[in-house]
Amino acid sequence: MDERKNIKTTLTLVSLVLLAGILYWGQNNLSTFQIRILNLAAIFVILGVSMNLVIGFTGMFSLGHSGFMCIGAYTAAILTMSPESKELIYFMEPIVPFLAHVEWPIFAAVIMAALISALFGFLIGFPALRLRDDYLAIATLGFAEIIRIIVTNTITITNGSLGLKNIPSIKSMWVYWGCAILIIIILKRIINSSWGYAFKAVRDNEIAAEAMGINVFHAKLLSFTIGSAIAGIAGALMGFLITSIDPTMFRFLFTYQILLIVVLGGMGSLTGSVIAGVFITIIMEWLRVVEQDMNVFGLLTIPGLPGMRMVIFSIGLLMIILFYRQGIMGTREFNWDWLLDKLKIRRGSKRGVSL
């Protein structure tokens, strides 16, 4: 048993070093476009795991993710933009004085984005989490839209529908993937602790969870708040990646895209969300082809339709729901034990054959 523990620690370290190596190599050898896509993938991984905490592990069908992302993105952007560019961008109405001269370091701004999103998550969760299932979905969807509309209309803070530009740009893969890995580790640890057990108990059977002494409402609120905070971080990173944000980015369609990652990966599996997050982001870029004019053997030209990607995506989601409900991973997680057991069986059987 001890031996196996050592093997697992070694494997973890080796894979972390390997990952660092890949990031180092990628940073130096991939094109700017490719790096950008991979960074976007990291953001979608973060979004996927945080939504999975709420939907997959705690069983709350919440569709408010884009709203919390929006809050995080705006918080981080406003706090980090330089005073000069703020003066330049807020030309319709000047920014409120107390925000005009702030210019925080990026790290602090991301933390603040998480805190403010968590606060909103708490405030919205407090009334909304008394609802269940579809009703909760409708309520959270509504709240997310309300957030977006508030952001569109508080022009002196958010610059309204004009959006924000000149947000400090971060191109390093280390930042995005570092954040993603850190968040995955934190979530994994929460899920494998007493709180994680409480979440899963609430998901499986609320009445039994109560009878086991779990305060169901507290567990739900905690999970929802953590999920919101992480969505806020993802929003902040999104701002740093594309350097300009506006309210229309955070429509509810965006939430569905994250939901697709969660469902495809498997509800209740962090590993699944990571795989699906990377996969979907890359496919999403690759599918841009279908939105361009297509020429079929020179015989006819199919005109490109913007939004065609989403049609294909919807079909994909339908297929998953109809034929592959549990997703890629179901509720399983990748772990070394699983891999080692697999290898051992194979080795064992080989020996069996040779004898």
Add this chain to the structure above:
Amino acid sequence: MSNVLHTDNITMQFGGLKAVSDLSLEINQGGIIGLIGPNGAGKTTVFNMITGVYTPTSGKVIFNDQDITGLKPDRITALGIARTFQNIRLFNDLSVLDNVKIALHTDVPYSLSASVLRLPSFFRGEEKIHQQALEYLKIFGLDTIKDEIASSLPYGEQRRLEIARALATRPTLLILDEPAAGMNPNETKELMELINWIRDEFNLTILLIEHDMSLVMGVCERIYVLDYGQIIAEGIPEEIRNNKRVIEAYLGEEVG
């Protein structure tokens, strides 16, 4: 013997239907008490009122001299009342071991930050919980299947797991809602011995609903009979067996 639980004229009204009316029970420390009655008599409603799933329309539930009427179920569990359910409610997607662990996790020995940072207190707490969970499983003979998913177990084992899980919340009063439902005579007999044994081992008071008369008569020291939401008889098993009203309630009145 001291009084563990008593209900003071509790009534539960669902719209126009009085499921339970003016019910008073007194349960003494260390006893095994049966609550029987025909289907729809209101037995489970009584349990739901005691454990906080329903708040009684009127009346009081007193547990260890404390008024627990209207408290939330998790508070009542924390005070020391644990229950099982008529229609088994396990955490279906989790393993047998995890089901018991959840019950032990209610007074968490470490903080959220300790679990994120994996401080020593986390490992100590988890180790303790793991060992305790295994002990509870051993008592119920479930330790050999600890890694099975709860929903994959046969019915009898699911029932036993539910009792193990309820015990793991460290109650002083254990409430069992039809523990022998779906068990064969042999399993029922084993369950009887088990109930007696855990009562002595954990110094419990046990209140149970059961339709299997061999179990009720064999294990209960005192029986309450409920019909149409009212107590129609109470006493030791011998008295209940020969009570005319009880026989009427179960079999109907004689014609003529």
